[in-house]
Amino acid sequence: MLRPRSTHVTIMDVARQSGFSPSTVSIVLNDAPLSRHVAAPTKQRIRETAKALGYHPNPSARSLRSRHSRTIGILVFDLSDPFCTLILLGIEKALDPTGYLPLIMDAHNDRKQLEGYLELLLERRVEGLIVVANWLFEEGGVLFEILKNTFPTIVVGRDLADDRIRSVVVDNEAGGYAALQHIYRLGHREIAFILGPEKLSDSNRRWQGMQRFAAEHSLAIDERRVRRLVEALDPFSGFTGGRELTEDLLRSRIKFSALLAFDDLTALGAVRALCHAGMNVPRDCSVVGFDDAPLAAFCTPGLTTIRQPLEDMGALATEWVLKAAQVGEEVDGSPSTTQMLSPSVVVRESTRETRS
């Protein structure tokens, strides 16, 4: 039984009650190496009284003495973003059995806050740091610069241009390739593209994948069907961007029977524009997103998309940080500094064969 508030029961209480010394109690309760030499009945006795008294070690005292916090800092760029949330799920599940506690901080899409929380986490003596980034996250930052290579730090979710910093991401190139392949196989040849912001390497890699597919299949990409989102800070800018660029596409009167969007939100913006123009998805135009955010499954038509294995990405990042934290300093075992997981195509209702 746990006794909230009031004074907590300490190791001394257990010692007195069981008739042994605090050290013995500590050794037994922690299964410390020396506990091998403790008589079985003694252990029994101690464990019993500990449970009976409802003893739980004071974490502050423990980490003060042992000089480790058993805590990992999780810096989430936007907790309201389902993208981040799913990565977090993987992190939590990986952390759960280890006894490490996640200290989750939400930067609310604000870079200033990000730096502030980063300091806060360091002050709280976290033993490692996982940054859960979406595409609004910007690289650089003073503190961040210092951290890498001195402190177990890893970024998940965002394809960093700076490859000196460790990260776990989806294979964006493969994702772009797969997206175009899917649409190509359905017979589409007049394909529109809404790319992500210019400087975003996630977007560039996806675009590279698409271009590779096009080249391999002698598919000409007409520049007039290509649009590009502008950089933004607003988490929902993808939607309005997708919508407006699609309207622009429509106004230009160039035909297209399919549209590949930078991500799901952009795709949903495109769907909105298409429908408002009196078109039907997928009958008049197929649409493909990227990410497989939860909304992709629940809108109508269900959105065909490229799935990022977000949970796995979170888990992978966690495993590395934990290892790095335990070894002590830098673990530079792995050959590459950025790990890539494969995406997969999730076919729903927003894509269909061309009417020939």
Place this chain on the structure above:
Amino acid sequence: MLRPRSTHVTIMDVARQSGFSPSTVSIVLNDAPLSRHVAAPTKQRIRETAKALGYHPNPSARSLRSRHSRTIGILVFDLSDPFCTLILLGIEKALDPTGYLPLIMDAHNDRKQLEGYLELLLERRVEGLIVVANWLFEEGGVLFEILKNTFPTIVVGRDLADDRIRSVVVDNEAGGYAALQHIYRLGHREIAFILGPEKLSDSNRRWQGMQRFAAEHSLAIDERRVRRLVEALDPFSGFTGGRELTEDLLRSRIKFSALLAFDDLTALGAVRALCHAGMNVPRDCSVVGFDDAPLAAFCTPGLTTIRQPLEDMGALATEWVLKAAQVGEEVDGSPSTTQMLSPSVVVRESTRETRS
């Protein structure tokens, strides 16, 4: 500058470097009452060297000595649920300026985990507890039973049947009333309902609000147009439930020109069913959701819904917990144990006037 890893600079370092004693340093740096008697130049000196050395107090030592953790436990029923996430936003914003740190734990819709994490948080000596619940959260639980009235605990987001436990929720009755009012004013009279699970008091209150509106306006509610979701553990059951019940409604061949759903996900399920049946929303049938989850804005047609002020709810809960934690024990100032915030109608594209 913050020095990650390596040995941290302690108050002793600052003391030596500045030429004063640790006590004086502590007093100055904490702006303790006694610091009023400390000479200005001394303060100056101490603050400078503290900054120069990059001193940050060790939180473990501090809470060990001062006997408080400056930490609030946040038990989220499902972090992947945007509903929970928005409440969390309000909590974080309210907590941020106070210096209290949120310890966020995600139960992943699992009641066992919930209890486990609850214990964990208590062991970590949190000073208060906020439970962020969605409609899957079940009341009761041993530990929980003990907590209420002994420990600053509050539940946000879920309308508890047990009114001995403090909570912050939306005014569900008013929400139900407003939903029906909106649809009634658009001229609809043949209205279908998909209610939440039988035992869910959120659902019952909404239903009461609808019935009150109906009574006040002599609107007959035909039982044959009413369906009810079954209880479930799956976070997405609302979608499939909404879809299947709508299909059922359609099969029954009873006409309806509008549908009020228990929540947004249910509404989206209904939209899916309607569209698959060849109907157009809102032309052939208007649909209203509840919650105003992010997806409501991004699907097409945009979903008309009843907005819960989730962020405000989180903030309100936080304020209470903080106050309760600081006062010490129970703060039973407020007359009612459950605070209700007003919902609002968000009109988007899924509702329209009846074609007369």
Place this chain on the structure above:
DNA sequence: TTGTAAGCGTTATCAT
């Protein structure tokens, strides 16, 4: 096989 004692970094009480 078990107990004693020191010390982790703070803060608070008491002297000075």
Place this chain on the structure above:
DNA sequence: ATGATAACGCTTACAA
């Protein structure tokens, strides 16, 4: 106006 000193609860040499 500032400094000694003890104590918070725990772990870990070292002693017995």
